[in-house]
Structure formats: C-alpha cells, structure tokens
Amino acid sequence: MSARALESATRLYQRARDTAEDYGPAVAARLLHRALARLGAVGGDGRPVADEDEETLVLRTRILISLASAEAETSSLEVGLAHLRTANTMLARMRPGGERSTLAAIVGLQHGVLYMRGGRLSESLDKFDEHLPAVERDTGDNARLLTASLLNRALVHVMMSNPEAALADLERCLGLAVAHGHRVLEAKARHTLGDRSQLVGDIPGALRHYEQAARNFEEVGPGSLPRLRLDQARALLAAGLAEEAARHLSEAIPEFRRTRVFQDLAEAEVFRAAAAILEGDYKLARQLASAARRRFVRRRNVPWAEVAALTRLRADATEALELRRRPRRGLPAELVEHADLLAGLGLRDESAVARLLAVRLHLRRGEVARAEELLAEVPKPRQTTPIDHVMLLRLCRAELGLAQGNSRVALAQARAGFTELSRVRDRMGGLDLVCGTAVHGQELGALAVKVVLDAARGHAGARRVFAWQERTRAQVYRYEPLPAIDDPVLAGLIDEMRHLQRMAQQNRLEGRPVTRFEQRYLRLQREAGRLGWSTSPWGRPRPVSSPEEVAAELGDRVLVSIAAHGDHLACVVIRDGRFRLVRLGFRADAEETTKQLHADLNALAPDHLPPPLVGAVTTSAAKRAKLLDEWLVRPLVDFIDGRELVIVPIGPLYALPWAALPSLRGTPLSIAPSATAWVSAVRRKGPGTALLVGGPGVPGAVGEVGKLRTVYPGARLIDGEYATSETVLEALEGVGLAHLVAHGAHEPANALFSRLDLVDGPLFAHEAARLSSPPERVVLAACELAMSHIRPGEEPLGFAGSLLASGSRAVVGAIARVGDRAAADAMADLHRRLALGTSPAQALAQSVAVDPLRRPFLCLGAG
8 A cells, every 4th residue: 555545545434524514414425425435445345445454444444433433324324334344344454452452342332332322222231331431441541432432322322211321321421521622522412411401301401501512512512503502492392382483494404405414313303393383283293203214214223203193193183183083993002002112112202102192093083992992001101201202191081081071080180280380381491481380281281171171060060160260371470589690692583683683773764775684683682592592591480379269369359260161162251259250252253353353453553544545444443343243241240340351361362452352442441361470469569650661653743751850840751862772771761650652573483582673773672571670550552562472371471571571560552553653642632531540451442442443551560
C-alpha cells in the first residue's frame, strides 16, 4: 500500500467522521466507500487482494466500523452487520494485542449500537455489557470511546424502561464528557437525560434537559437538533400539546429526509400520527402511520413496525369512538391480536393500549362480558407508564362499571384518575403545559359529568353535578403562581421578537416586504415557547372550591355553570345557597349561532359604515342574539331576577357577547373559567392606584388616555414615546386599576404570545403571566384581547386569561372587534362609574347597555 493512498484514505475517513453529524449517514457512507476504494478491493473471503500491513488493516477496520453504522441507517441492519463481519476478518489478520484488542471491543460495541437502532434491545444490552469492561480496563486514551459507549448503553436502558440504570450511566458519561471537553457528547448526554426524565413522567425536567442540549447542539452539533426536536415533541404529546408537538415534528421531518436518517424519519412519522389523532385528523394519522410502518419493515425493525401498526389501529378505533360510529367489523379482534404480538416483543405499555382500545369497542357494541374479560388481562401501570395510558385504563374501568349498571364504580375511577392527573399537572412549568394535560382527562371528565347529570334530581343532584363540573374544568386557574426564575436567554429572545415586530410594522407602512421578519419572528416564537415550558413549576395548587364554599361566597349573586349533556346544554344554577339543574337548548345550534353573531359584531365594528349596511347587519345580529337568548337565558330568567350574574361557560361560548342577549341587557355579569377561579379572584384585595397607558397609533378619542386624569387625578400616565414594553410591564406591578389602550392581537395558535403593541414592540401575554404582583383590575380598551384559545378541559388561554391566571381579579375587554368611537364612549361611561365606586360588572353592564351590539365588552374574572 502506497503512503499516498493510505494518506488519502485516512483523510476521507476523517471527513466522513466529521460530516456524519451535520450531513447525515448517506454523505458519510459515500466518503467511507471512497476511502475503502483508495485501500483497494477485498476478495469474496474478505481478504485483501494483496497482503496489507498492520497500519492498513487498522484503517480498513475503522472504516468498516463507521460504514456499518452509516449503512444500517440508510439501508438496513443486515447491511450494517455484514460490514462488521468483514471487520472481524480484518481483526483476525492483525497481530495479537495492541490495537487489535481495542478494535475488537469497538466492533462489539458497534454491534450494540446497531442492535439498538434495529430494536433488538436485549441483544444490544448484552453487547454493551460484554465489551464495555474492556474499554474501561484499557489504560490508553479511550475516554471518548468510554463516554460514547456509556451514553449508548444509557439509551438502551431508557428504551427498556430501566430509569435507574440509565441514570447511573448518564451521570458517569456526563462527568467524563465535561472533564475531557467532549462537548458534543456532553450535549448528547443532556439530551438523553431528557429522555430519561420523560420515562419517569417528569415532563418539565425533560424539557429543561432538552433545551440545555439544544443550546449546546446549536454551537457544536447542529446536525443533532432534528432528533432533539423529535424527542421534545414526544414530551409535548405526553403533556397534551398536540399542536406544538406537530410544529416540532414539522421542523424535524424534512431534515430526516434530507439526511436519509430513515429510522428517525419513521419514528417522527409515528409521533406526528399520534399528534394528528389528538387533533382529530384521523386520515392524516393513518397515512403517516402506514408510511412509517413501511419504512420500519424495510429496515426489519419489528418492534417499531408493530408500534406504527398500533398507531394506525388507534386512529381507526379513536375515530369510531369519537364520532360515535360503529367500528368496522373485526377491529376489536385485530387489536387483541396486536396486543398479544406487542406483549411478545416486550412492549408492555403498548400492548395494554391495544387491549384497552378493544375493551372500549366491545363496550360500544354492548359486549360487556368480553370487555370485562379483556380488561382483566391488562397489567397494572408501572412507574414509567405514561399518564395518557393510565387515564385510558381509568376510562375503561369507568365505562365498564357504567355498562354493568354501577355508576359508583365509574365515578370512583374518574375521581382516582383526576387525582393521578393532578399529580402530573402540579409539576408542570408554564401555563400552556398546565393547560395541556387536561386533554388526557377530557373523556373521563365528560363521562363523570354525564353520569351525575343523568341521575340528578333536586337540590342534591344539582349540587353533585356542580361538584363534578368543578373537578373537571379550568384547572390552571386554581394555581397560585410561583415566582418566575429569570432566564436571560428567554428575555433576549423576547427582546428580539419585539424588535422584529416593530421592523415588520415599519416595512408594512412603507410598502416594503416583511416575509423575512415574519419568518424569523415565528422561529423565535417557537424557541421562546420551548424555553417557557422548561421553567420552574407554574404554581402551587389550591383545592377545588366546594359547592358550599361557592354558595357562601356568592351572597346575593347568581352563578350559572354550563355543561354539555349529549346534544343539549344544561346548567347548574346556584342562588341563595340552593342548587338547581336547568335544561337549555341544543348545543350545536348555540355554538353555531354564537359564531355567526360574533361575525356580525366584527362586521358592525367600523365607525363609518353606510347606513343600509349598518341596518342589515344589526338586524342579523339582533335576530341571532334573540335566538341565543331563548335557548340559553329565558329558562333562567326567574332565577336571575335582576341579580348580579356569574357565568361559567363551556369553551365555544366564551366568544359569546352575553351582554348583547336581550334578557341580560343591563345585568351585571362576570364570565369565569370555573367557580373555583371566581372564588379565588373575588377574595383578592380591592383596587388601589390607577395606571393609564396609551399605545402608539390608536386613533380618535379612545386613544386620548390623558383625559382620564380628570377621573383619576392621582393616576400614573404612560403614553407617547414613554409607552415601552419594559416601562409598562414594570408599571403594571401592584397597581389597583390598569387602563391599557393599544392595538394588539390574539394568537390562537400560540395564545401566550398574544400581544399588546407598544412603542418598542409588543408586550406579550407570556410576560404578563409572570408578574409577581399583577394589577387587580385591567381594562383592555382598544382591541379584542379578551378572546381566548380554548384548550381541552375548558381551559381558556390568551392575554386576558394570562392576567387572570397570574392573579388579576378582573379583566374588562372586547371579545369582538369594536369601533374607535364606540370604544371611547364605552370607556368614558365605564370609568365615570368606576370612579364613583361602582363594581366593574355593574359599571360595565350600564355602559354596554347603551349599545350592546357595538360595545361587545365583557368582564372576565370576578367583577
């Protein structure tokens, strides 16, 4: 072998090693094949055509070891193992001792890696256990090899649900990586610590590790970021955040295709299918799961292929259950057969899910005995069983109890399930993570409320319905927020987002393109969201308010708590300590008409509409308001009887302008996410000093906030060039009343980045939610920031919701667009009454009653 050929092959080998992380195994494989070509061909028996010296044999063996990994990813496990067999023939030709021993251990460890990626976990662990001691005994410079091998064995332990063994390897791995300056391995160790935290149900801990790893990868190994995004998406699915998980996977999947990492691509498709199931897109879920299964079959990765098949079956079963369709014939039997197959592969939790779905389908078909038989075969959850699996088991037990005529069993299972879900929720960081977990209890909560609604009779029955409503809805608002831990990275991202938003606005005004600003803004929004998830726990849980506690706090007020009951709506009315159940109108009619009325109010908002158009839209809106009044309010008129009203709506009715319904015109009312949230809000201290804020570009009288100094002489005024986000955020701390006049936007796709536009850019709901002493009462005068994105469990999130969750007592805002003149007149009326000591609910009722269709303001919280 010539020195020149050896040098060329060595350079190609090093290039392949260096580029594998960022450009993927396909590029590395091409370079490694070129390196082998420089060394010359080998015969059918694996021997070189010509005798090779020791140095050439060592290099050829190292190339084959790397090629095994690259082609196992891009082709199949068998191709990779074939390269390792060839490497073993090279080892047999080397002199005993020296590099031969080290390379033999590396070949064995590489077998472990390939078996791990191929789903053969027991074989993988055996290889690591066999060959790691040789690396540990070697007194040579093997620190990097030992570190990487400990990392890989930790991954196997995570995949085999051995959290303690994984942690022991990861702690050693991380210590070695830091001590020897192996920064890529340090980042990978932090990444795997995230996987291990996720295994034991510590989602905030997992997201913290992932985010720390992401920062490291961005500096030293950006090629690892797509895999990291995949694992972040898995954690977000566990927290119920399907939309956010889907966005992460949408970032990762194109990169996996580009780099031809087909194992990771197929895994990402499985989890994207799981997100699609949560979002109700069953067709997409089936397409993705089928594509993933085909990839796994080509790779002969049997365990993952069967997980993908389960995901497709889960889409079929969930669609039938959710849409109340009769499942296709044979689906329950397919699920049971698949459960047995998964159990044989050691996939215990996945096997349980398949069996539980079959249980639910048999119950839907009235086959109670078969469902009971199958349910008895489901093993008890382990420490590492995901919370969504635990809640599915509780749901099956509850449904079986109900099918057997035992509602007490059903409610006991629901009660236990919500206790388990609360333990998970209490550890979450960030409002959206706390909200997201509600999705896992949604069906169980609906079942419990239906059971008590069906059986409700008289005062005691209505009281019981109310207690279950409170147990199952809007949990985020019963937390007492903990102090936020400052994160300079997050602060930097938000500052840059502010700058980009301002630059985009300037370019729009000047007629210049804004695409690059918007794209960068969205990327930063996703990064900031990820950092927000990995903060400290959101808050300290407070107990759910008892029915008696709520009744006592109401005094002379009336509370109406609405629930869905099949195709209808129903509500519990609390008045003078008595609980009554009242049946309302059809749910679908009310929800659709609410959307139509909302659209009418938006159309009616501009100040200078032609009179014929005003007349037509007003007639349409009045007609729809009258219909909603008949369905939702007329059955309650005798109970309300002019008293102040607290309404706890279901999700779609948060967008309803309640004050525009004829029977409620002039009635003081507050809209609360739950009675527990209302009780917490009403107990907060009364108003103190006032703050008046005027943002940029608000036209007309509504923008003249300085005029309110005549109403609040001692108020602090911030407007003009001084109305920056930092100044306003700092001024909001501890004030009694904040009147904010600024444009803004509700972001339904990412509610915590709903914003109020100020001189230097937006003030985000995310920032307002972390105020240590939020304003007692807030008036949002010039935008529709009272809008909310409704998450499962009736969890409304948005700018106003963030203020309420952080501790504000009441927020007044518009739930539709409002014209400048109408807003200015409504605000003048409102503050004149507030300054006289009138409560926000009463003051707003009188102000809105003047023109309820043009003044769609609501009092959220406790007015």
